[in-house]
Amino acid sequence: MRRWIVLVVGLFCVQLWASAQATHDFKLGDEHFLLDGKPFQMISGEIHYPRVPKEAWRHRMKMAKAMGINTIGTYVFWNLHEPQQGVYDFSGNNDIGAFVKIAQEEGLWVVLRPSPYVCAEWEFGGYPYWLQNIKGLQVRSREPQYLAAYKSYISQVGKQLAPYLVTHGGNVLMVQFENEYGSYGGDKEYLAINQQLFVDAGFDCLLYTSDPAKDVVRGHLPGFLPTVNGLDRPEQVKDLVRKYHNGKGPFMVAEWYPAWFDWWGVVHHKVPAEDYAGKLDNLLAEGLSVNMYMFHGGTTRGYMNGANCYDTGFYEPQTSSYDYDAPLDEAGNATHKFMLFRSMIQKNLPAGQTLPAVPAAKPAITLPALTFTTSADIFSVLPAPVKAATPLTFEKLKQAYGYVLYRTQQPGGRKGMLSIKELRDYGLVFINGKRVGVLDRRLKQDSLEVDLPAGTVTIDILVENMGRINFGPNLLKNEKGITEGVRFNGQELRNWQMYSLPFDRIDQVKLKKGVKVKGAPVVKKAVFDLATPGDTYLDMRNWGKGSVWINDHHLGRYWSIGPQQTVYVPVEWLKQGKNELVVLELLTPEQPSLPSLDKPILDVLTKGNSGQ
Template sequence: MNLKNILAAFLFAAASFSAGQTQSQAKHTFAFGDTQFLLDGKPFQMISGEMHYPRVPREAWRARMKMAKAMGLNVIGTYVFWNVHEPEKGQFDFSGGADVAEFVKIAQEEGLWVILRPSPYVCAEWEFGGYPYWLQNEKGLTVRSKEPQYLAEYKKYIMAVGKQLAPLQINHGGNILMVQIENEYGSYAGDKEYLKINEQMFREAGFDGLLYDCDPAPDLAKGHLPGLLPAVNGLDNPHKVKQLINANHDGKGPYYIAEWYPAWFDWWGTKHHTVPSEQYAPHLDSVLAAGISINMYMFHGGTTRGFMNGANYNDSNPYEPQISSYDYDAPLDEAGNATPKFMAFRSVIEKYLPAGVKLPAVPAAKPTMAIKDIHIKQSAAVLSNLPVPKANVHPLTFEDLHQAYGFVLYRTTLTGGKTGFLKLKDLRDYAVIMINGKEVGTLDRRLKQDSIELKLPAGKVRLDILVENLGRINFGKYLLQNKKGLTGKVNFGTQEVLNWQQYGLPFQDLTHLKYTAGRITQPSPQIKKGSFMLLTVADTYLDMRKWGKGMVWINGHNLGRYWSIGPQQTLYIPAEWLKKGANSIEVLELLKPQMNTLSTLDKPILNLLQ
């Protein structure tokens, strides 16, 4: 069958799929041929784009799917995130923005197939690579290993995921074509027995269709489990892709590039990464011409909201926490609008459509607006809104306090009248240092800062250290060393500082805070509260260039972190989270408590280092 006929068959199958089937209708089959995927026995080329449901407002899932169809995609790829679905041990959540089954069903309604990636480890520039923080409280538990406690928790998780998603596989009338076990395991280790346990657990959880694994080209043989389909990441040379997969799959295909990177992500303090479309469109063209299936990572990045960004770190590079925007310079931008890259890739895909077949029109860009300056009317000092503390001789980590994310305030008393260096061993990750309620400096793990000189006034001195978890490492061996807070000794001069009070500040619920009208002169971190009226709603962007460092909530939704160092200077506010009439805003500001005015823009600033 020549390429034209293959693509005609693929489009016929896609059209029949999207022509109004429901889960109870349109039974399909999906299988591996020697060189092609086979949908209902006919060759099928997957043109897929990665999009993660927690990074997109639930209210916008369908609109993003329509954009995927308009670019020519026939498949959506997504990870499943363990720490989203089991934030605390034994407490599972598949509701609201975590309703991954609904995400898959909407894709089906929009005529899209799904590639599912529910491995407990996802990487994904996501906090702890997707692992829930509480795994670190299980003594002896080792992630990505055959350690029994890990496997026991893993099994509970994958069984819960299976209940949600196994019924949505294609062999059960759904639209999930394939399911991935583990994730780039060859870049981490090479234990085939561990991979086999993964496969067995997936089968027990009800994933009885086609399974595959994926690895970067240099690690594929190490991370591949014989018997499954190997897929390759980061390689788009058709000859090399086929050669590599043949070598690991009994000389056969089908051929799948599971992660193709048309751009890249950003981290704080480093320039915004962009890749021009003309650099990558020819590669997409050559892959499609060769009949190879592809998943672009990312098609639409969205936003890593709340505290869910991860971080990179290894022995040769500093700690690199990722920014909140996951725009990724992807074909669909952070707000869900088509970019020039989108149009360039669409033009490539259109080349392979049979005569007479046309893609849907590209939906118009969403309207944007700049709103009037927002003047803050209320303030709450963090130091005046502390919960009941937990006392301990030595500092306790976030994990000791059973706190996943956010901040912890560490408090103790020093004998004053002297000058010396305060040293925080293994600070994770960012500390605001305060003496008698006044901010005197900061320490930043990114910059390998762990010491600050303090000049203490006479008498008893209150030392407060507000520590922020900037994101657990999501890749590499340091997954196993990911506790947060003050994780080592604290010394002042030559003496160890003891007898600490720990105040957990996860900032999940701001309703208990006690605000005062007007400004607070206290030079320490504050939460600001304001409101604004809207006659109409549209996307907008908070301009945080004049502010310091912190987080913002709109109508109760955590928009993510801002930090004046850049490159991200704006926070995206989706129209879906605004309302006509009164809207509320809260800002946690660590460094510039004097700020009291917020402005907005009608476009983002993602490329400004300060």
């Protein structure tokens, strides 16, 4: 018995020793970060876990190491993890803990950015839609309802991630407690409350803020490290940080942009690698830490893209491809920019340190010809309606994303102007089931002339949420659908039926064989066999506007106006043998087949099929 006790105690001591050995110390020095007492230069690359299939996380980490990255940066997205109030999801592609753990296994540090607001070209800047249903709630403020909601959420995040902090033996070096707040407000008391919420949630590690240079004065909290976004001149960064950090460093460019993102109807953003390689070399040579935004963008799948809207004068929904012209392309392959940046990083490594070999590009394939065998138009799959005198928003219907069909019956035998005030964001108008036009918030189209035939007329307006605003003062103007009523010749139309069509479970849509396409939006399925799966790209150039699913994974949106003309299908979501592809097409439902390519098309703008 004594031997057994001695053995157990001995094993326990070994475990304690191993745990102590694994624990690291990460602190601020006057000029550099200090890891275990030694200067540490963070060469970080941003990867967002929901924009990459979980099955591919490890591959992307290996690619990061091959370029010379030693740290992974990522946001944490509130609307993914609390899609409905009090309902939390950290499973599957939302398993942020697994993402951090894989990074640790691959020898990478992590910088976490679970700020209440993330921007990130992400739906509502990461906020869950249901916040808008709480009367009087003000995001990014001391308003009590907002703070209570955020406290509940960040406490759940803390439970997931506190074990991975460097203070607990993990690989998370530091945590950002607000994101570009200076671009939105300047309430230091709010920042202090938010910082304390992080501490209370278990984030007992180094905390910091990040802001564009001009907004650091408003966005930093005295006593905490300010970092800078968008600068690439070392002396400017150092001067700015010293100004707000008691004359000291460390110095970090928290978002260094080697390129930019895309939105629908605007030319693809592409920046030559040569324009930025020297700047990266200079930052590293001067000892600054850098987080490259983005190292790998991936894809904004589902309905999670955000929208630009800095004022009320325009609205620009972002594309599903988040390729970003990043060093690692949308499929995770090395680009010319990757190789050039890698050489700059290698140049600045300590003598004798070399980088791992760059993994070979993943094979890409084309799929067999895809023909559709089953389908259903949306008028045949309507759920039970909600009735109200005036149209209800998505929020009032407790629907986050997707589509709502608004229907009313009105007396006909007249012509006139049908107008929708504050349509958000894209509407197809039908008279007795026949499409008569579209309305597009981007183009400030909110009305059209219609001819109502004699008798009682059914007016349908199918409204798509194209993405909530993710940046700027209009964060609180993010309700979706028909938000302020419909008028015909100036007279308000009343008595509406609302049909929620979130299309979040495409497998539950009942499809049939032999359905004749009559011009209405349609859901279509193709079944195909694969001997050897590989990455591929659906060629949507002959299609109009809609979304695509592969084996029940929502791949994102497409729109013929461009610049994105293909939809990326990751090899991880294809199977050897039988596969199912589903398309929701709004504008050209008669399309009989869908081709694929072995490379993307992200840079073609067309007049497209806007539905006019």
